[in-house]
Amino acid sequence: MNATSIAIAIPPVALFLAMGILSRIGNHSPVGRELKRKALHISIGLMALSFPTFLKSPTLIIAALGLVLGWLIAVRKNAALRRCFGSVLHDVRRKSLGEVYFAISIGGLLLLTQNEPLFFVIPILILTLADASAAIVGRIFPVGPLPEFARGKTMTGCAAFFAMAFVVSFWCLLSIADVQIAHAFLVATVVAVATCGAEAISRRGTDNLFVPAMAYLILLFSNIPDDAGQAIVVQLQHDFNALMAGP
Numbered sequence: 001m002n003a004t005s006i007a008i009a010i011p012p013v014a015l016f017l018a019m020g021i022l023s024r025i026g027n028h029s030p031v032g033r034e035l036k037r038k039a040l041h042i043s044i045g046l047m048a049l050s051f052p053t054f055l056k057s058p059t060l061i062i063a064a065l066g067l068v069l070g071w072l073i074a075v076r077k078n079a080a081l082r083r084c085f086g087s088v089l090h091d092v093r094r095k096s097l098g099e100v101y102f103a104i105s106i107g108g109l110l111l112l113t114q115n116e117p118l119f120f121v122i123p124i125l126i127l128t129l130a131d132a133s134a135a136i137v138g139r140i141f142p143v144g145p146l147p148e149f150a151r152g153k154t155m156t157g158c159a160a161f162f163a164m165a166f167v168v169s170f171w172c173l174l175s176i177a178d179v180q181i182a183h184a185f186l187v188a189t190v191v192a193v194a195t196c197g198a199e200a201i202s203r204r205g206t207d208n209l210f211v212p213a214m215a216y217l218i219l220l221f222s223n224i225p226d227d228a229g230q231a232i233v234v235q236l237q238h239d240f241n242a243l244m245a246g247p
Contacts, residue, residue, distance in 0.1 A: 004060065007054040008055075011048075011051065011068050012064065012067040014044065014047050016085070018043050022040050022088040023086065023087040025088075036087075041128065041132050051106070051110060052110065052113075052120055065106075073100075098204070098208050104209065105123075105212045109123055109124065118219070122172050122173075123212035123215035125172070126195055126215050127211050130168065130195065130199075134199060139157075141156045143156045153199075158196055161195070169191045179224065183223075187219070190222075194214045194218055195211045198213075198214045
């Protein structure tokens with residue numbers, strides 16, 4: 001099996017294993033089901049941060065995305081697969097295509113940010129950590145339910161989302177892009193406000209599309225160096241190629 005095949009196989013295999021493991025963890029409470037779903041969300045989101053190091057061309061990205069989407073659709077449609085692998089996603093009793101949108105967002109950002117790693121990392125971290133924080137905090141501490149356009153969301157969940165989105169953006173801009181503190185603070189604040197608003201008004205998992213898209217667009221027009229973080233990716237790519245080459 002060559003390096004190209006391994007690179008394409010890593011995302012679907014990781015998803016397969018994570019879904020299989022988490023689907024076998026029994027929990028019948030609404031909070032427990034949401035925690036399982038967000039555990040998958042976080043594990044795959046964090047693993048996705050490594051994808052730019054080995055999915056280095058549109059062909060590889062599209063091939064891996066196709067396998068992931070094929071697997072997710074198969075789990076939705078096939079009763080046996082749904083029982084074995086789908087409970088982590090489908091035990092939460094609401095209509096949602098969130099997992100499909102999540103995969104599309106990762107693939108789309110990979111295609112858009114091949115030479116701009118920071119513009120991939122920040123939206124994915126917000127999608128992974130801020131969204132999960134909002135869901136978990138909002139479930140455990142459902143204080144201040146929001147009306148109308150944000151029905152089903154809470155003030156505590158939105159506050160958790162905003163705080164995590166700001167921290168993620170601010171830290172990445174300072175440590176990876178090495179921008180001035182005032183600039184990083186302003187950009188992080190705008191990103192946190194915009195993505196929090198997008199998350200609050202989204203329905204049926206569409207926040208997995210709108211949140212990273214909003215973060216990416218703001219970063220794109222925020223005078224951040226295009227090559228921020230590129231040296232880190234180059235080093236990781238070198239390490240991956242060395243690993244595939246063997247001793």
